[in-house]
Amino acid sequence: MHKKPIVYPYIPNSVPEIKEAMMKEVGVTDPMQLYEEIPEHLKYHKEMQLPKPILDEYSIRRHTEELLGKNKTCGEHLSFLGAGCAQHFVPAVCDEINGRGEFLTAYVGESMGDHGKWQALFEYCSLMGELMDMDILSIPMYDGGQAAASSLRMANRINDRKKVLVPATMSPDIFLIVQNYLNSVPAPEIQIVKIGFDANTGLMDLNDLKNNLSTDVSAVFIENPSYLGFIETQAEEIGKLAREAGAEFVVYTDPISLGVMEAPANYGATIACGDFHTLGLHLGAGGCQGGFIATHDDMKYISEFKDLMFGLTDTMQEGEWGFGEVLFDRTSYGSRDKGKEFTGTSTGLWAITAGVYLSLMGPQGMQEVGTTIMQNCQYAAKKISELPGLKVQLSSPGFKEFVVNFDMTGKSVAQINKHLLEFKIFGGKDLSIEFPQFGQSALYCVTEVHQHKDLDKLVYALQGAVSC
Amino acid sequence: MARQKKLLRDNYHQARWDEPMIFEMSVPGERGVLVPLACENIVSQVGDGVSAIPANLRRKKAPALPEVNQMRVNRHYYHLSQETLGTDVTLGISEGTCTMKYSPKVQEHMAARHPGIVDVHPLQEPDTMQGILELYYKVEQFLKEISGMDAFSLQPGGGAHGVFTNASIIRAYHRARGDNNRTEIITTMFSHPCDAATPNTAGFKVITLMPDESGYPDLEAMKAALSDKTAGIMITNPEDTGIYNPRIEEYVKAAHAVGALCSYDQANANGMMGIHRAREAGFDLCHFNLHKTFSAPHGCMGPATGAIGVKEFLKPFLPVPRVEFDGQKYLLNSNYPESVGKVRTFFGNTNVILKTYMWIMQHGAEGLKEAAICSVLNNQYFMKKIAEIPGVVIWYAKGKRRLEQVRYSWEKLKQDTGVGTDDVNKRIVDFGIEHYWTSHHPWVVPEPFTLEPCESYNKEDLDEYVAVLKQISKEAYDDPNLVKSAPHKAASHRPTHEAIDEAELIAVTWRQYLKKKGKK
Numbered sequence: 001m002h003k004k005p006i007v008y009p010y011i012p013n014s015v016p017e018i019k020e021a022m023m024k025e026v027g028v029t030d031p032m033q034l035y036e037e038i039p040e041h042l043k044y045h046k047e048m049q050l051p052k053p054i055l056d057e058y059s060i061r062r063h064t065e066e067l068l069g070k071n072k073t074c075g076e077h078l079s080f081l082g083a084g085c086a087q088h089f090v091p092a093v094c095d096e097i098n099g100r101g102e103f104l105t106a107y108v109g110e111s112m113g114d115h116g117k118w119q120a121l122f123e124y125c126s127l128m129g130e131l132m133d134m135d136i137l138s139i140p141m142y143d144g145g146q147a148a149a150s151s152l153r154m155a156n157r158i159n160d161r162k163k164v165l166v167p168a169t170m171s172p173d174i175f176l177i178v179q180n181y182l183n184s185v186p187a188p189e190i191q192i193v194k195i196g197f198d199a200n201t202g203l204m205d206l207n208d209l210k211n212n213l214s215t216d217v218s219a220v221f222i223e224n225p226s227y228l229g230f231i232e233t234q235a236e237e238i239g240k241l242a243r244e245a246g247a248e249f250v251v252y253t254d255p256i257s258l259g260v261m262e263a264p265a266n267y268g269a270t271i272a273c274g275d276f277h278t279l280g281l282h283l284g285a286g287g288c289q290g291g292f293i294a295t296h297d298d299m300k301y302i303s304e305f306k307d308l309m310f311g312l313t314d315t316m317q318e319g320e321w322g323f324g325e326v327l328f329d330r331t332s333y334g335s336r337d338k339g340k341e342f343t344g345t346s347t348g349l350w351a352i353t354a355g356v357y358l359s360l361m362g363p364q365g366m367q368e369v370g371t372t373i374m375q376n377c378q379y380a381a382k383k384i385s386e387l388p389g390l391k392v393q394l395s396s397p398g399f400k401e402f403v404v405n406f407d408m409t410g411k412s413v414a415q416i417n418k419h420l421l422e423f424k425i426f427g428g429k430d431l432s433i434e435f436p437q438f439g440q441s442a443l444y445c446v447t448e449v450h451q452h453k454d455l456d457k458l459v460y461a462l463q464g465a466v467s468c
Numbered sequence: 469m470a471r472q473k474k475l476l477r478d479n480y481h482q483a484r485w486d487e488p489m490i491f492e493m494s495v496p497g498e499r500g501v502l503v504p505l506a507c508e509n510i511v512s513q514v515g516d517g518v519s520a521i522p523a524n525l526r527r528k529k530a531p532a533l534p535e536v537n538q539m540r541v542n543r544h545y546y547h548l549s550q551e552t553l554g555t556d557v558t559l560g561i562s563e564g565t566c567t568m569k570y571s572p573k574v575q576e577h578m579a580a581r582h583p584g585i586v587d588v589h590p591l592q593e594p595d596t597m598q599g600i601l602e603l604y605y606k607v608e609q610f611l612k613e614i615s616g617m618d619a620f621s622l623q624p625g626g627g628a629h630g631v632f633t634n635a636s637i638i639r640a641y642h643r644a645r646g647d648n649n650r651t652e653i654i655t656t657m658f659s660h661p662c663d664a665a666t667p668n669t670a671g672f673k674v675i676t677l678m679p680d681e682s683g684y685p686d687l688e689a690m691k692a693a694l695s696d697k698t699a700g701i702m703i704t705n706p707e708d709t710g711i712y713n714p715r716i717e718e719y720v721k722a723a724h725a726v727g728a729l730c731s732y733d734q735a736n737a738n739g740m741m742g743i744h745r746a747r748e749a750g751f752d753l754c755h756f757n758l759h760k761t762f763s764a765p766h767g768c769m770g771p772a773t774g775a776i777g778v779k780e781f782l783k784p785f786l787p788v789p790r791v792e793f794d795g796q797k798y799l800l801n802s803n804y805p806e807s808v809g810k811v812r813t814f815f816g817n818t819n820v821i822l823k824t825y826m827w828i829m830q831h832g833a834e835g836l837k838e839a840a841i842c843s844v845l846n847n848q849y850f851m852k853k854i855a856e857i858p859g860v861v862i863w864y865a866k867g868k869r870r871l872e873q874v875r876y877s878w879e880k881l882k883q884d885t886g887v888g889t890d891d892v893n894k895r896i897v898d899f900g901i902e903h904y905w906t907s908h909h910p911w912v913v914p915e916p917f918t919l920e921p922c923e924s925y926n927k928e929d930l931d932e933y934v935a936v937l938k939q940i941s942k943e944a945y946d947d948p949n950l951v952k953s954a955p956h957k958a959a960s961h962r963p964t965h966e967a968i969d970e971a972e973l974i975a976v977t978w979r980q981y982l983k984k985k986g987k988k
Contacts, residue, residue: 008835010570010763012926013842022927026848031841034848035743037712037869044745048613053832057574060830064822068584070599075587084813085590091501093542098767099580100549101556107566107766108905109553111966113482113897115959116551117768123490126978130531135980139769142625145813176809180636184671185699186648224525233522260518262525275813285600286590286814287771287821297980299971311968312975315961316953320486322963326974332628332665334909337674342665344628345759349767352545359490359541360500363530368503370527374517375506382514397520417593429591452507 006055074283078454079426082401082445083227084144084171085286086278088256089369089448091360094280098353107345111310111323118323121348122310124355128292131255131358131366132272133263135297138307140290140351144275145174147291148252149181151273152219153341154293154304155248156182156190161218165247167204168194171227172434174252190218199437202230202394202403204238213241219248219271224264225257228435228443229401230394239268255279255292255354257399259366260374271295280357281350290347290354303330306341369448373400376455377446383459384444389466393441400447404428407439409466416442419465425458475928475935480900481957483550490544491978494534500541532979551959553902555765561850561925561933562896562904564873564918565660565708567738567760572830575763575823585822590814594799600818601798603825604791607775610828614836615734615754616747617777621786622758623816627735628662630755630774631702634731635670636808637753637778637785638700641729644785644806650699650728656685658707661908663733667702679912683864684713691722700729705749706736708908708918709863710847710870720750729753729782737761738922739844739872742837746777753778762824773820787811842923843872846930850874850921853934859884859941863913873920875913882915887944887951889915894962895943895954899936 008014013022028034035043054060074087081087097103103117111118125137141147152164164182166175175192182190193212196205204222213220220242224232232238239249250271251264256278264272273293281288295301302309308331315322332339361369381402385392389410393403406416417427428442435441446455506517518526536544560568579585588597608620624630635653642650653667654675668674675693680686685703701723706712713719720730732751734740738761746754758764759772766772778786788807789800800815831839851874855862859881862874882888893903907916921930944951955961968974975981 006835006838008831008838010572010830011835011839011842011923013846013923014838018927019842019845022845022849026845026852031845032743034841034844034869035712035871037714037871038744039714039717042714042717042748043743044616044748048742048833048836050610050613050833050836051829053835054829060826061574061578063829064578064826065582065584067599067602068578068582068822070602071584071588072592072596073583073587074589074592075583079589079592081589081591083591087589089503093501093538093545095580096542097545097549099576100546102549102552102554103768104576105554105556105560105568105571105765106552106768106902107555107560107563107568108769109563110893110903111963112894112955112958112960113553113558113903114551116487116548119487119489119551120545120548121768122976123978125976126489126491127533129977129979130533133529133531135977135983137977142629142770143813145810146625171813173810173813177811177813180809180811181669183636183639185639185651186643189671231521231525233525236524258527258531260527261521262527263531266528267525282586283589285585285588285597285818286816287585287818289813297983302971302974302976309974309976311965311973312978312981313968313973314964316964317961320960321489322960322965324963324965324968326968326976328967329969332661336661336676336909337664337668339661339665341669342628342632342662344662345626345757345766345772346770347625347767348769350771352768355490356541356545358533359536359544360538361503362498362500362533362535364499364535365501365503366533367527367530368505371517372504372506374520375510375514378514378517378520379506379510397522421593421596426589426592426596448504451504452509455510 077424077426078457080428080444081426083429083443084173085283086445086447087283087449088278090280090282091357093360094353094356097356098349103349103352118310120352120355122312122323124351127355127358128294131258132294133265134272134294136295136302137292138305138309140292140347141307142346143289143291145177147273147293148174149178150306150341151250151271151293152178152182152221154271155219155250157304158248158300159218159246161216162189163191163193163217164219164221165193165195165212165217166221167197169197169202169226169228170223201396202226202228203232203234203396206234209238209241213245215246217245217247219250221250223252225254225399228394228403229398230396231399233396236267243268257370260370276354279354281353288350290350303327304340305330307343372448376450380446380455384462387463387466393438401443401445403438403441404444405439405441411466412440413442416465419468420461423461425461475932476939477900482959484959485547485551487547489978490536491534493536493540493544496535498535498537500536500538558900558902559929559933560902561919561921562902564905564920565736567920567922569763569922570924571763571765575826579819579822585818598798601791603821604815605793605798607821607825611756611775611777614741615777616745617754618780619783619786620775620777622773622775622821623787623812624774624776625812625817626770626772627757627774628666629811630776631662631733632666632669633776633787633811634753634755635667637782638729639670640785640806640808641782642699650697652697653699654690654693654701656703657912658709659704659733660735663702672699683709683711687715687718690719694722694726696726698726698728700731702731702733704733704736706871709875710873711865711868712871716749735760736872739840741840742833743840752782758820758824763827764820764823771817771820773817789815839923846921846923846925847872847874850930854937857938857941859944873918875907875916875918877913878915881941881944885944885948887948889917891951892940895940895951896936897955897958901936
């Protein structure tokens with residue numbers, strides 16, 4: 001007996017009678033005739049080897065729940081992982097708005113029918129602008145790594161110099177992204193030089209910086225707060241040295257720190273960048289990152305942004321906001337390979353969410369969240385450093401992360417973390433491969449989501465881990 | 469009072485909230501949300517916390533963010549969402565080349581709400597996130613089968629990002645062979661702009677071939693451009709015109725003959741699943757947009773994924789870490805010394821990968837092929853109906869069947885009535901339909917519009933869309949000013965400046981706007 005064809009709920013014209021009527025309308029009797037332009041030998045004549053489908057919605061849901069159920073989570077565990085993806089409080093309204101179907105499923109529509117999308121993204125830029133104390137942002141980028149890489153490309157186009165100086169403490173992942181992005185054919189055109197640091201503080205070695213600074217340096221890049229958690233307290237001086245050498249001063253920052261830390265622009269950054277995943281977004285197994293670049297209002301910078309910019313304007317209707325494309329020919333949409341780098345689909349929904357977050361938080365919320373983070377973090381660092389054999393590696397003040405050294409305990413980070421897991425705790429990120437000079441060290445991240453009892457539990461569990 | 473069933477929503481009006489900027493809604497002292505404060509015990513031991521920041525790095529002036537109560541913030545963004553035509557509320561047929569298919573709600577509910585993805589940290593020990601790694605591993609296996617390629621990376625965060633990564637791999641491959649002479653990439657005008665822009669970003673000189681008179685890339689021109697300097701060709705097929713190039717093999721063979729690699733931009737792959745694969749066409753690299761062909765939503769421009777596929781000999785160059793399976797456990801492996809490194813932090817947009825996984829699992833081989841067939845069937849039916857509308861011209865390749873989309877032209881309408889594609893595109897939202905996609909720049913086809921009625925739309929949806937275009941065409945002939953002054957019923961009217969190029973008019977943030985208006 002002939003198998004009854006499946007009618008798929010997401011493929012309405014799979015209803016056999018309708019499909020047949022439409023085929024008749026376009027003059028084919030067999031679906032493969034639709035493909036007469038593809039030569040027979042280029043067609044795939046076998047059946048793809050894919051799993052047997054799970055057709056009904058209940059069963060796919062069950063199947064997916066079982067798959068995701070294999071993961072342990074930072075909800076049922078206490079997590080101290082950070083290193084570029086940190087757990088922060090997500091207001092319910094953020095989830096509410098990014099779950100709105102209109103935002104979730106919109107794309108590249110113009111500013112009349114998609115007025116709300118244009119305004120929401122304009123507001124994202126505007127709210128970030130206040131946080132950064134800078135006037136210019138484009139719509140967002142893939143992540144902080146892309147933002148760092150593009151910032152350095154912008155600097156190169158602005159001053160046509162071929163060397164960038166970065167701290168040796170910078171995020172190794174972002175370094176890899178930057179390295180690939182600054183590469184060229186046949187060989188790298190822009191040289192990346194890592195500047196050394198003080199092993200006790202983590203701070204940049206200013207002598208090494210000065211030795212490498214010259215008129216061929218395009219940009220000096222720092223992270224503040226840094227990947228290893230410390231605040232680069234010499235930032236202002238580094239910026240001064242950079243600008244004296246005619247280089248751009250690029251500061252990679254964590255936006256959630258900016259209620260309490262100074263905006264990079266106010267200590268000399270000419271280009272500020274970073275990842276806004278900390279503003280109202282979940283961990284999402286790394287799927288909620290988003291990048292931004294901010295600069296001052298100067299055509300020298302504005303014309304070097306690579307992504308779309310939505311400009312506020314009027315409409316034919318008196319008193320109505322309208323939006324237009326700013327310097328569209330900058331982009332690869334406008335000018336293909338003559339545009340600045342390339343643009344494309346990035347993280348619009350997350351940018352809208354970051355805007356919602358900043359709208360909810362206001363100036364006071366940002367100040368308070370920064371304060372709570374620093375207090376919790378300092379408390380955790382203090383308690384951990386009091387444990388026998390444990391040492392907080394770097395003496396500089398930090399924002400939300402710090403390095404814990406386990407060398408004196410005779411245990412590896414892997415062993416410690418295994419023990420912590422038994423207490424349903426995810427210990428800090430193991431740094432022993434990325435930064436072998438710190439021995440058995442881990443990067444601990446503490447934020448506003450950690451309560452007093454959580455931190456005491458960590459200290460208790462660590463005590464057990466080192467003494468067992 | 470009986471109502472006749474009708475196709476045309478001529479009584480439609482979009483939400484128009486006349487919504488202020490969030491900054492204009494600020495009331496000093498209002499709070500949108502309260503955040504956790506450190507408890508007394510902690511404060512008594514560490515003090516205010518922020519004194520640790522050196523004075524010159526402490527925030528001196530609070531950011532001028534608005535102060536708005538929670539209900540108003542929520543209402544404000546609801547209003548903005550209602551002023552947006554996502555595919556959940558409109559016919560996404562408009563955005564040709566973008567494959568605006570239905571993104572099943574069950575996927576979204578899992579991806580946005582299940583703690584097994586929402587609350588997972590990407591740096592957890594692999595043992596504690598086996599489900600996430602299994603997802604990546606299995607989606608890679610599925611895409612290998614769908615494309616015929618040998619390995620995939622799901623790291624790139626968008627389609628253009630995937631193409632950029634492919635350009636990076638081409639660069640790394642030639643360099644690893646010690647061949648530093650290959651400095652050029654060839655692409656075609658009807659390939660997506662990223663096929664030209666990303667190799668340029670990667671440092672290549674880009675050669676763009678114009679179409680011949682039939683709309684195909686010019687094979688002779690390509691042969692003339694190929695040399696021992698060619699690193700690769702990066703092309704789309706079918707191109708944005710929807711025309712499949714039946715001689716694609718000859719392009720690939722010609723490129724291979726000079727030692728170049730061939731990269732297949734498969735952003736337009738929706739009509740080809742189970743029908744045609746990159747492998748059979750001879751390509752070395754390809755990419756899929758998981759937010760297009762595999763149903764993940766577009767989210768106002770992301771998050772997205774440009775999954776890249778390569779043949780075995782290029783696998784060592786893929787980004788790290790790679791998700792692998794040792795027969796018992798999934799693990800992350802970064803031990804690929806020839807890798808291009810990373811293009812994105814961690815391993816990618818996991819939410820997009822989950823949706824892709826679910827969509828493929830719900831359809832299987834047969835369902836994927838059915839989706840492809842129905843998308844092409846829809847397109848050919850649609851094209852036949854649109855061809856009957858006065859003022860429309862089907863550009864290129866007369867009588868040839870298109871695959872999943874068509875580039876149309878209002879050239880005749882423009883000549884007859886003065887109403888061009890930009891005008892029609894503004895009128896179309898008055899009927900509740902999203903602005904359509906005209907064409908990437910430059911417009912080779914005059915007065916272009918590009919529609920893609922993928923498998924999500926039923927016959928009645930297609931007929932509604934045709935009825936709207938027919939109505940606008942009629943209006944153009946009867947009352948062109950009605951169309952030229954549109955939209956009339958959308959969330960906002962025509963902007964005074966659609967292209968803003970003068971410095972004094974640029975206001976990309978509220979603060980910049982206020983400064984320019986002398987209000988700050």
